[in-house]
Structures are given as C-alpha cells and as structure tokens.
Amino acid sequence: MEPGKELMRIAVDAMGGDYAPGIVVEGVAQAxxxxxxxEFTLVGHTGKIGxxxxxxxxxxxxxxxxxxxxxxxEMSDPSAISLRGKKNSSITEGARIMKAGLVEGLVxxxxxxxxxxxxxxxxxxxxxxxxxxxxxSLPHRYGRFILVDAGANTDCKPGNLVQFALMGEIxxxxxxxxxxxxxxxxxxxxxxxxxxxxTKSVFKALSNMPINFVGNVxxxxxxxxxxxxxxxxxxxxxVMLKTSEGLARLSVNWLKNAIKKNALRLxxxxxxxxxxxxxxxxxxxxxxxxxxxxxxxxxxxIGHGSSSPKAVRNAIRxxxxxxxxxxxxxxxxxxxECHATxxxxxxxx
Amino acid sequence: MEPGKELMRIAVDAMGGDYAPGIVVEGVAQAxxxxxxxEFTLVGHTGKIGxxxxxxxxxxxxxxxxxxxxxxxEMSDPSAISLRGKKNSSITEGARIMKAGLVEGLVxxxxxxxxxxxxxxxxxxxxxxxxxxxxxSLPHRYGRFILVDAGANTDCKPGNLVQFALMGEIxxxxxxxxxxxxxxxxxxxxxxxxxxxxTKSVFKALSNMPINFVGNVxxxxxxxxxxxxxxxxxxxxxVMLKTSEGLARLSVNWLKNAIKKNALRLxxxxxxxxxxxxxxxxxxxxxxxxxxxxxxxxxxxIGHGSSSPKAVRNAIRxxxxxxxxxxxxxxxxxxxECHATxxxxxxxx
Numbered sequence: 001m002e003p004g005k006e007l008m009r010i011a012v013d014a015m016g017g018d019y020a021p022g023i024v025v026e027g028v029a030q031a032x033x034x035x036x037x038x039e040f041t042l043v044g045h046t047g048k049i050g051x052x053x054x055x056x057x058x059x060x061x062x063x064x065x066x067x068x069x070x071x072x073x074e075m076s077d078p079s080a081i082s083l084r085g086k087k088n089s090s091i092t093e094g095a096r097i098m099k100a101g102l103v104e105g106l107v108x109x110x111x112x113x114x115x116x117x118x119x120x121x122x123x124x125x126x127x128x129x130x131x132x133x134x135x136x137s138l139p140h141r142y143g144r145f146i147l148v149d150a151g152a153n154t155d156c157k158p159g160n161l162v163q164f165a166l167m168g169e170i171x172x173x174x175x176x177x178x179x180x181x182x183x184x185x186x187x188x189x190x191x192x193x194x195x196x197x198x199t200k201s202v203f204k205a206l207s208n209m210p211i212n213f214v215g216n217v218x219x220x221x222x223x224x225x226x227x228x229x230x231x232x233x234x235x236x237x238x239v240m241l242k243t244s245e246g247l248a249r250l251s252v253n254w255l256k257n258a259i260k261k262n263a264l265r266l267x268x269x270x271x272x273x274x275x276x277x278x279x280x281x282x283x284x285x286x287x288x289x290x291x292x293x294x295x296x297x298x299x300x301x302i303g304h305g306s307s308s309p310k311a312v313r314n315a316i317r318x319x320x321x322x323x324x325x326x327x328x329x330x331x332x333x334x335x336x337e338c339h340a341t342x343x344x345x346x347x348x349x
Numbered sequence: 350m351e352p353g354k355e356l357m358r359i360a361v362d363a364m365g366g367d368y369a370p371g372i373v374v375e376g377v378a379q380a381x382x383x384x385x386x387x388e389f390t391l392v393g394h395t396g397k398i399g400x401x402x403x404x405x406x407x408x409x410x411x412x413x414x415x416x417x418x419x420x421x422x423e424m425s426d427p428s429a430i431s432l433r434g435k436k437n438s439s440i441t442e443g444a445r446i447m448k449a450g451l452v453e454g455l456v457x458x459x460x461x462x463x464x465x466x467x468x469x470x471x472x473x474x475x476x477x478x479x480x481x482x483x484x485x486s487l488p489h490r491y492g493r494f495i496l497v498d499a500g501a502n503t504d505c506k507p508g509n510l511v512q513f514a515l516m517g518e519i520x521x522x523x524x525x526x527x528x529x530x531x532x533x534x535x536x537x538x539x540x541x542x543x544x545x546x547x548t549k550s551v552f553k554a555l556s557n558m559p560i561n562f563v564g565n566v567x568x569x570x571x572x573x574x575x576x577x578x579x580x581x582x583x584x585x586x587x588v589m590l591k592t593s594e595g596l597a598r599l600s601v602n603w604l605k606n607a608i609k610k611n612a613l614r615l616x617x618x619x620x621x622x623x624x625x626x627x628x629x630x631x632x633x634x635x636x637x638x639x640x641x642x643x644x645x646x647x648x649x650x651i652g653h654g655s656s657s658p659k660a661v662r663n664a665i666r667x668x669x670x671x672x673x674x675x676x677x678x679x680x681x682x683x684x685x686e687c688h689a690t691x692x693x694x695x696x697x698x
Contacts, residue, residue, distance in 0.1 A: 078542075113538070141599060151537055154545035188500055188587040189462070193427075196503035196584045219591030223599040232588075235545045238537040239585045242568030243592040250490060250572040251600045 007039040007063065008323045010299075010316060011103040014044030015072035015090040016110025018306050021045075024109060025052035027312025032061055034313065038320055041065040041103055043094045044072065069093040072110075079113025083121055091115050095122040098298040105319035107290065109303030109312055116152050116293060116302075123298045126332055128341030130349065131156070132295035133164045133234065134302065135171050136241050137288045140225040146172050147186075147230045150291060151238035158201035159348035161185075161231050165206055165213075166334045167294040168229035174325040175318070176228055184217030184227030186236055198233060205348055206231075209338050219243075290315030292322060295331065299323055356388040356412065357672045359648075359665060360452040363393030364421035364439040365459025366656050370394075373458060374401035376661025381410055383662065387669055390414040390452055392443045393421065418442040421459075428462025432470055440464050444471040447647040454668035456639065458652030458661055465501050465642060465651075472647045475681055477690030479698065480505070481644035482513045482583065483651065484520050485590050486637045489574040495521050495530075496579045499640060500587035507550035508697030510534075510580050514555055514562075515683050516643040517578035523674040524667070525577055533566030533576030535585055547582060554697055555580075558687055568592075639664030641671060644680065648672055 012028055014021040021044055028040055042049060046068045053059040069090035073081055082092045094106045095118040108115050112134070125132050133149035148168035153160060165183050172181035185203055187195040194216055195203065206213045217226045219240055232240065289311070290303040299322045303315040322328075335341045342349060361377055363370040370393055377389050391398060395417045402408040418439040422430055431441045443455045444467040457464050461483070474481050482498035497517040502509060514532050521530035534552055536544040543565060544552065555562045566575045568589055581589065638660070639652040648671045652664040671677075684690045691698060 139599070139603075141602065154537060154543075186588060188503060188584060188591075194503075199584075218595075219588045219593075220595030220598070222592075223595035235537060235548075236585050236588045239535060239568045239581075239588050240592045242537075243571075243589045244568075244596050246567075246569030246572035247593050247596045248600065249569070250488070251597065253490065254488075 005037065008037055008105070008320055009039045009041065009103040010105040010107060010319050010323075011041045011043050011067070011094045011097055012312070012316065013090045013094050013106070013108035013110050014042045014049050015069065016108040017303065018075065020072070020109070021049050022052050023307060023309050024312050025049060025058070026056055026309035027307070027316065028064070029056035029058045030309060030313040031316040032058060032063060035316065035320055038316070039063045039065070040316075041067050041097065043067045043069050043097070044090045045069060067093060067097055073114045075111055077111060077114065079111070079117050082111075082114040082118035089114075092118050092122070095119045099123050104323050105299035105301065107301045107303065107312070107315045107319050109290070109307035109315065112151070112302050115300065119293060119296050119298070119300050123296050123300070126295050126297050126328055128332055128335045128343070129163055129167070129295040130342040131160050131163070132293050133160070133167065134291050135168055135294045136291045137175070138222070138241070138244055140223050142225045144176065145222060145225070145228055145230055146175065147232065147237055147241060148294060149232060149234040149237045150241045151234050152293065153234035155235070156198065156233035157349050158198060158205060159342065159345040161198070161202040161233065162205050162209070162340055162345060162348060163295070163335065163342075165209070165211060165229065165231045166338055166340055167331050168231060169211060170327060170330045170334055171292060171294055172228045174321055174327070178228050180212045181228035182212045182214045183229045183231060184214050184222065186219065186222070186230050186232035186240065187216035188218065189216065201348065202231070209340070211338070288314065289318040292318065297328070299327065354386065357386060357454070357669055358388050358390065358452040359454040359456060359668050359672075360390045360392050360416070360443045360446055361661070361665065362439045362443050362455070362457035362459055363391045363398050364418065365457040366652065367424065368656070369421070369458070370398050371401050372656060372658050373661050374398060374407075375405055375658035376656070376665065377413070378405035378407045379658060379662040380665040381407055381412060384665065384669055387665070388412045388414070389665075390416050390446065392416045392418050392446070393439045394418060416442060416446055422463045424460055426460060426463065428460070428466050431460075431463040431467035438463075441467050441471070444468045448472050453672050454648035454650065456650045456652065456661070456664045456668050458639070458656035458664065461500070461651050464649065468642060468645050468647070468649050472645050472649070475644050475646050475677055477681055477684040477692070478512055478516070478644040479691040480509050480512070481642050482509070482516065483640050484517055484643045485640045486524070487571070487590070487593055489572050491574045493525065494571060494574070494577055494579055495524065496581065496586055496590060497643060498581060498583040498586045499590045500583050501642065502583035504584070505547065505582035506698050507547060507554060508691065508694040510547070510551040510582065511554050511558070511689055511694060511697060512644065512684065512691075514558070514560060514578065514580045515687055515689055516680050517580065518560060519676060519679045519683055520641060520643055521577045523670055523676070527577050529561045530577035531561045531563045532578045532580060533563050533571065535568065535571075535579050535581035535589065536565035537567065538565065550697065551580070558689070560687070637663065638667040641667065646677070648676065
C-alpha cells in the first residue's frame with residue numbers, strides 16, 4: 001500500500017453462516033494476503049476461533065485483531081434476536097464496534113434479518129435516508145444488475161423507492177463500473193401507466209429526477225439486461241431474488257436428470273460438465289461478494305449463509321471498495337443534489 | 350361421446366397471439382379431432398380465417414361455427430382497448446357471446462390485459478367473488494404448482510387473497526388431480542410472523558379456514574414442491590411468473606454459450622440436445638394449456654401469446670376440463686362453505 005495512507009478497518013463476523021468459523025477465518029486469511037490496505041477485526045468466540053487462526057497461519061498477523069463475542073445468531077433464530085436474547089452475539093458486537101468507530105465496515109455471512117435489525121438500531125440510517133435497503137446482484141445476459149430492495153423492507157412508501165434508486169445508482173457506479181447506471185422500476189407490463197399504486201407514484205417521481213431512468217421493467221426482461229439497477233419494494237424484490245435462486249437450482253437439477261436418462265446423453269453430460277459448473281455459479285453467491293445494506297451509517301455487507309472462503313473474501317472486497325469509493329458520503333451528497341432526503345420528499349412518505 | 354349428452358360449447362379467439370389466425374385454426378382442427386364432446390365457435394375476421402379452414406380441412410365441420418369480429422387486439426395495444434376503441438374485436442365478441450350464453454367457455458392466446466378487462470366488464474365476477482384472478486402453472490421438482498394471482502390484480506386486499514386460495518384449490522383439484530391441494534402463501538421468510546402487512550392479515554385468515562394451508566412459502570422453496578397452490582397479490586405473483594420466464598430463458602441461452610465454447614463441449618451439447626428441448630419446455634406454455642381467469646362468470650382460458658397449435662389445443666383441453674368439472678359451480682359452493690364470499694369476509698375488504 002501507499003505510505004502514509006491509513007488502513008481501512010473492517011470487522012468480519014466469524015460466527016456467521018453455515019460453515020463458521022472455519023470458512024470465515026480461511027476467507028479472512030485470503031483477504032489479508034490480497035488486500036494489504038485493510039486491517040481486519042474478527043468478531044466471535046475467541047476460544048472457538050483460535051484453532052483456525054493457527055491452521056491458516058494468521059494467529060499473529062499484524063493486521064488482524066480479535067473481538068470476543070460470547071454467542072452467535074443461528075440461521076434458525078428470529079431476526080429480532082440480535083437485539084433481544086443474544087445481545088452479545090457476534091452480529092451485535094460487530095455493529096457495536098462499528099458504532100464506536102473502531103471499524104468502518106462490517107461483513108457477515110450470517111443471518112440477514114438479524115444483521116439488518118442490529119445495524120438499523122445500533123448504527124442507524126444515514127442522514128436523509130428513511131430506510132436502509134439490501135442491494136443484491138443478479139445475472140443478466142450481458143453481465144449483472146443490482147436489485148434494491150432485495151428484502152430489507154416488506155412494506156414501503158413511494159419515497160423509500162426513490163431513495164433506493166439513488167442509493168442503487170451510487171452502488172452500481174462503482175460495483176458495475178458504470179458512469180450513469182440505468183435505473184428500472186420493477187413492475188407488471190412495460191407500459192408507463194402499468195403497476196400498482198406504489199409503483200405508479202414512484203414512476204412519476206423518478207421521471208422528474210436527474211437520473212438515467214428507463215421506466216417500468218418486467219421481471220423477465222431484467223434478465224435480458226434492460227437496466228443496471230432494478231428498484232422494488234423489499235417484498236417484491238425478495239420474491240424476485242428467491243424465485244431466481246429457486247429456478248436456477250431447479251434448472252441445474254432438471255437438466256442433470258434429463259441428461260442421465262440414457263447412456264448416450266450421459267456421455268454428453270460428462271463432456272459438458274464444465275458448463276454445469278458455470279450454470280450453477282450463475283445463481284451463486286461466491287463471485288458476487290455479498291449484498292450491501294445501503295443507507296446504513298457504516299458499510300455493512302451481507303454474505304450468503306452458505307458462503308465459501310472465496311465468497312467471504314469477495315464480500316470483504318465489496319466492503320473495501322465501498323469504503324474506498326466513499327459510498328456513504330456519496331449517497332448523502334446524491335440525496336441532497338436530487339432533493340430526495342426524507343424531509344424534502346415529505347409528500348412521498 | 351355418450352349419446353344424449355350435450356356438447357360443450359367453447360369459443361376460440363382466432364385472432365389472438367403472435368401467429369394468428371393460422372396457428373389457432375390448426376389448434377382447433379386438432380381439438381375437433383381429440384374432443385368429440387365439444388363444439389367450437391371460431392371468433393375472428395371470417396375473411397381472414399377462411400383460407401386456413403380450407404387448409405386444415407375443417408371448413409364444413411359439423412361441430413365448428415364461425416362468429417365474425419371486424420377487428421383484433423394487437424399485443425401492443427393497451428388493455429382497455431377491448432372496451433374502448435376496439436369494441437368489435439375478437440376478444441370482445443368472444444366475451445359477448447359467452448355473456449349471451451351461446452358458449453360456456455372462451456379460449457384466447459391473445460392479450461391478457463384486454464381479455465381480463467373485457468370479461469370482467471361483460472361477463473362479471475361469479476356471485477360472492479370480488480376479483481377474478483389469473484391461475485398460472487409453474488414447474489417444481491416433482492410436478493407443477495398453481496400460482497394465483499399471476500397478474501390480474503395489481504393492488505389487492507386480504508379478502509381477495511383468501512378467495513384466490515379457494516379458487517386455486519378448486520382449480521388444482523382437477524388440474525393437478527389432488528384431493529386436498531396444499532396451499533402456500535408467497536412471502537419473505539418461512540416464519541409465520543414474516544411478510545408484509547397484506548400477507549400477515551391473509552396468513553391469519555387462511556389459518557382459520559378448513560383448507561390444507563401450509564403457511565408462508567418463499568419463492569425459492571416453491572420450486573422444491575412445497576405447495577400445490579401458491580397465493581399472492583397479482584403484483585408479486587406476476588413478478589414471480591415473469592422472473593421464472595426470464596431466468597429459464599437466460600439459463601438455456603447461457604448453457605448453450607457455455608457448451609459452444611470449445612469443440613469437445615460441442616460434442617457434448619449435440620448428444621445432450623434433447624435435454625435442452627426439455628429444459629426449454631419447462632418454462633414453456635405449450636404443455637401447460639393456458640391459464641384460467643378464475644372467478645369469472647364463464648370459463649375463460651388465456652393462452653400464451655406465442656402459442657403453438659398444440660398450446661391452443663391444450664388451452665382448449667383446460668377449458669373443456671373446467672366445464673366438465675363444473676369448476677365455477679364448485680368455486681361458488683366452496684366460498685359459501687368456507688364463509689368466504691365478499692359479503693361474509695367484509696372485515697378483510
């Protein structure tokens with residue numbers, strides 16, 4: 001790293017996800033190597049982490065700190081547990097040290113709901129933002145698009161979606177490396193007048209903003225690459241995300257079965273094996289690097305529960321990029337520029 | 350057919366869909382052969398249909414009638430056109446002869462919105478039903494499930510979803526041949542308390558009904574076969590339907606490209622060719638036989654715009670099954686049985 005520059009400080013929830021803490025520690029070990037401009041704080045039960053620190057040879061790494069957390073949120077726990085019941089969980093402790101300014105970012109491959117609850121209460125929304133939103137990344141024919149909100153808010157007001165558009169625009173500008181990301185509104189039917197009462201209000205508001213708004217986009221054409229950022233309330237957004245996951249998994253299984261049906265086809269399958277791997281990866285979290293909770297005061301990246309070490313490393317990369325890009329500062333600026341702070345959008349809330 | 354039994358009378362919109370009227374006439378020709386217990390009325394511009402009647406050898410078929418319609422709704426037309434502007438379209442004329450009792454069912458591979466608009470106004474909802482809903486069929490690992498509402502109502506009240514559940518149950522009982530179809534509620538997170546304000550009300554109401562309610566179901570687990578009938582507001586339901594279509598198409602394309610990448614893989618692809626055809630068919634309308642508009646006074650089946658003759662034939666089969674099964678009578682009965690008529694569900698509307 002360049003001399004004189006301060007290290008970026010990122011907390012990583014060591015107890016999050018299905019294969020914690022081993023997988024997470026392995027991912028952090030990769031990140032220590034790949035990102036020399038970062039310092040990491042592993043948050044979790046130090047007694048349980050110790051073995052893996054030795055195993056991956058990072059027990060005494062100068063850029064690694066530990067922060068003890070007595071408990072951990074299980075994937076089966078309810079979302080509110082990070083605030084009630086397991087107040088000393090690794091998720092809650094991570095949010096706490098970010099609130100205290102000890103780190104600028106928090107990465108967790110754990111329980112999305114619990115992480116959203118903890119950071120919303122402890123770290124709070126950025127000034128001008130009403131509701132933080134999850135920015136997931138989905139594949140399309142020519143690359144990827146960002147879906148905001150992918151599930152943080154089940155009931156939304158029009159003003160929330162307007163802010164999602166601007167937060168998604170800023171995120172896409174560095175994640176997708178697009179100068180002027182195109183913004184679509186998830187709706188039914190491409191016609192302007194179509195949609196439900198929520199999207200009709202949002203459509204009007206977005207049409208008057210200085211953004212690259214491409215109008216209503218249907219769930220099917222999103223996969224053809226119609227927009228860089230897809231805006232939705234968190235309920236429909238989550239339906240889109242989960243439907244994609246489910247159908248991708250079904251497609252792979254279905255194709256496998258179809259090919260197994262006879263020996264000739266089996267030969268074909270063996271030859272086409274790598275294609276399977278790629279199809280699987282399409283819906284996979286590994287390459288994506290986690291979904292940011294946009295609009296939180298502090299960088300918060302949520303990884304997939306079944307993350308691999310590589311996925312953990314990539315989620316860390318996303319956190320690092322967000323810090324380097326000063327994502328949150330830019331979001332606040334953009335909301336002011338577009339007169340889209342909660343106060344200014346009063347009639348849409 | 351059995352002697353003494355009356356023919357079932359079904360109108361078919363000859364001008365609907367991308368390849369009308371040729372494809373539609375060909376589908377009707379197949380249906381005339383396959384379903385000797387049905388009489389068909391082709392609705393469309395008689396001058397334009399004539400050639401195809403000759404071509405498929407059904408010009409003088411004793412079970413075929415013609416009903417002239419001067420215009421046709423184009424796929425690019427707005428939904429309201431069937432009531433304003435093109436009042437003499439094949440869709441509007443089809444709804445009109447069903448209203449007059451000349452036919453019991455109407456099949457159209459045309460414009461969904463226009464068909465919904467025309468039948469809602471001309472044929473009206475069944476007694477006790479507030480809003481008719483589209484029942485689409487989607488694949489899961491072990492078969493298919495029905496999604497209601499797949500897009501007819503963008504804004505819904507809790508009572509609408511309760512009625513969707515009962516209408517879906519009746520439809521699934523003959524379409525999927527299930528005695529006691531399981532009913533799931535499309536939501537975010539499997540926990541009972543999860544969802545938006547709409548689904549939370551619906552969850553409570555469905556829990557108290559004498560149905561096989563399996564609770565909240567997420568978009569991904571629906572493809573694992575969690576329920577026979579999936580209930581959703583028409584906005585989220587349409588998002589689910591369109592997302593599935595889009596991702597299925599993307600998967601096929603993506604896999605093709607991955608396999609083409611090198612010659613060895615290409616050999617594999619050639620051998621696995623039939624598997625492709627089957628994967629494609631998964632998201633395909635051909636086998637499904639169209640989606641019923643449930644709760645309309647009259648059987649109304651909507652086919653895919655890009656229907657093949659086989660798809661038209663299968664949509665006709667669905668209409669025939671619905672008539673034979675006395676679907677609408679059973680829906681009305683079921684609403685009364687469950688105290689779920691619009692009047693009785695007053696506090697949910």
